[in-house]
Amino acid sequence: MTFRVSPLAHPSHLRNLLALAILNLAIAILIPARASAVFSRTAEQRIMAAPVITTKEPSSSTTFQKLDRIGPHTHIRGLGLDPSTLEPDSSPTASSSSGIVGQKRARKAAGVIVRMVQQRKIAGRAILLAGPPGTGKTAIAMAIAQQLGSDVPFTSISASEVFSLEMSKTEALTQAFRRSIGVRITEQADVIQGEVVEVQIDRSLTGATKTGKLTIKTTDMETIYDLGNKMIDSLTREKISAGDVISIDKSSGRISKLGRSFTRARDYDAMGSDTRFVQCPEGELQTRKDVVHTVSLHEIDVINSRTQGFLALFAGDTGEIKPE
Template sequence: MVTISEVKTGTSARENRTAAHTHIRGLGLRPDGTAEKVLSGFVGQESAREACGLIVDLIRAKKMSGRAVLLAGGPGTGKTALALAISQELGTKVPFRPIVASEIFSAEVKKTEALMENFRRAIGLRVKETKEVYEGEVTDLTPEEAENPLGGYGKTISHVVVGLKSGKGTKKLRLDPSIYEAIQKERVAVGDVIYIEANTGAVKRVGRSDAYATEFDLEAEEYVPIPKGEVHKKKEIVQDVTLHDLDVANARPQGGQDIMSMMSQLSKPRKTEITDKLRTEINKVVSTYISSGVAELVPGVLFIDEVHMLDIECFTYLNRALEASISPIVVLASNRGVCTIRGTDDIEAPHGIPSDLAGRLLIVPTYPYDKADIETIVKIRAKTEGLDASEEALMRVAEIGAETSLRYALQLLTPAGVIAKSQGRGKIEKSDVEECKELFIDAGRSAGLVTGNFLA
């Protein structure tokens, strides 16, 4: 007998990797802007979350552009989590560009170029365009052939006849053979809902008509209703791009200088140097279309973690970039106290940031977690990682977190789960945590061990 087994897919399958901040779903604020003790995966840091809530409101009101925020606190106090929570609160339509400061140092790209590129990636442009489209359910799809003009026995497609049906009527269209290629790429069949742009001939398959949806259907199709109104209509299409996309697309411009010519170049990116002159010209065109109402600027968020790793040249350039007419909201994070600014011999400053830049920042402090907060975080992480642990084991992990660091304690959870499974148990016990603690030492014990070896 042939064995057939079903491959289970869908929302129940864990397809995504569990990252360090997977459990963060937002800032966890009440409607009046005050923070809950535990909400949206966040625990504690109420004052910092409320401050970040105000920053989110300023960004939404478009009163924060060109300003910068510094999240300052010790390691493992939730600075990166706060930045990601700001991103979650703003939604997917607002660009969010997270980088680590050391990323901008490269042998191939200048520091200032890398910094400006990330600035431009964090600034969005929402272009609204009214297009003439044909939209409806495909009732007929017939390619018509003709003799090959180059001779031989083969035939070529001269045109294709497409029948479309909408809520208020039907139409038959005779289309160019190039559009038939686009129809084939989209895998359009009779019964699909599509729309065709009249100007460009672009074809988009929206989904399968819900008239074909039955409980016995085996295909995992997305069913959509038949479009309302006439088949031929004017439709407003909104397109979201970043300024960096426009920079790359127009580094070697071909075609007109109107906004749609610029947009059409997005599908043909070329790796080449982007000059300040080109960026200035693109800014002028963007400003023109913003003032005429064709496009809307969406200042996003650039998050620079470990900002003390930047050098004095980068900080100087950052000052200039923040003062530009088109700039994003910059969120910086640092876990240093007073330290030497990189690129200088002996200039010390709080958080490793020059005083002239630090004076421009809104500084949000984060504080170490107490034992009760650590216990709650450990329980949330165990649930997020799908681990079954006894209360005793979770309490022991929390104790280790209070003694050493939260990061170290959370890293013990998954190995403890592996040890429990290897011993035939589904639940993590305290002994599994203790075994992991012996196998993997924390940074403090490691430093003591190394120091002892050197002294010996």
């Protein structure tokens, strides 16, 4: 609010205008404070009305598994169909329905499509799910992706992701398509697989250097390996202990924990739900096995685009793979 005062104004008029300005300023300050107080009181009532979930501190004999709740459809694990008849399972349990309810005819039609994809009878086709908002189109699409398995890449995009000032619509759609095309790469790798008997790590007084020894065995033999700093860090990161069955890739040094040996099943009275018991490997420690990697074309594009140096100008394949 702007006040315009003439130079011949009476002092009483000036006092009135000043009082009016102070009153307007007080009203402008008090009204937002009142609104925030009402909002906080309403929010407090909503919080008090909501169900209260109390959790206890995890003890030594209990383990809580972290749940993934990043979207409205993360609870869907499949179509919830009978594998033989493709009819929706009528059992009321959540495990049989795979987290999806309703739309029985649409789920059966989606099950037919999934079976055709698994039998390799359909490829290069598009599926259009039409219907009013909130009828479960996205839920059925997520169920199809979960039913096909983790090896089949699934990409979810919205219309707002296509329009951008930094990327053209064609490039955005091309990247979405290439994220949805998977490639299986099979390679032979030398691995060391066995049950861990003992992990011995020696640290210097300053803590700068670390040396260690790993005793690993199968049902036929037992061997001791000397460990370097990187292998010690990998063992510490994966929390490897005696009784774990592990697999070590000799070419990359990557350590994978396969599970817990059955001989150590009675070491603890209670274990977490993610604990997996496996048999101790048989035969030689060092074996050659086929390793299958499932990657998408977009991941290959990202790897190729990281090529740096002047050699990339002459022979380096950078950017996307050519359509030919």
